[in-house]
Amino acid sequence: MRVRPQELSNQERMETLDALYTAAGSIKGRIEAKNFLKDLLTESERIMLGRRILIARALLSGSTYDQIVDEFKVGKDTVGKISRWLEDQMPGYEQVISKMDKEFKKRDEKIDLARNPLSLNALKKKYPLHFLLFSKTKD
Incomplete structure (x- = not known):
């Protein structure tokens, strides 16, 4: 089709x-x-789009063409094309990448909190009966 x-x-x-x-x-x-x-999309198309976004993210963070070529195993023409899209004032990439970075940061913070043995969530898991009344009072 x-x-x-x-x-x-x-x-x-x-x-x-x-x-x-x-x-x-x-x-x-x-x-x-x-x-x-x-x-x-097919898996190949999804991966291709994801790689474009990651390359744009690397360009916006200041990585050089050579670093990106080595990291993502792509040609300089691909990096150049994405760089031109970013330079042509196409705000879509930058908006998505800034939102994506915020989302990754939130996700990392949640993971860090979950791994902290002294966090409230860790204590609730270790001593669930101690927090039984607290969960009932919030409802």
């Missing part, structure tokens, strides 16, 4: 992209996004 974008009229192109953007915009949460992308 391969369609060349040049063969579509402007109206068809707009309707097609509007359907994609509306579907993507209606997604709420990571699990729903994961399921949507698993159903929509």
Whole structure:
């Protein structure tokens, strides 16, 4: 079902992209996004898109082309293309990457708290009966 974008009229192109953007915009949460992308894209396409995002993230964090080529095993032309997208003031990449960094930071903080043996969550797991009344008073 391969369609060349040049063969579509402007109206068809707009309707097609509007359907994609509306579907993507209606997604709420990571699990729903994961399921949507698993159903929509092949594994290879998902990996390719994920790598583009990681390369853009590395470029925004100040990594050099050579470092990115070595780390991700991609060509300099791929890194250059993504760099041009970032330089062309396409805010989509930067917005997603800044949100993604915040999400990773939140996730890391949760993991750190869960691993801390003196945290409230760890104490609740170790001594559940001591906290029995506290959970009842919150309801």
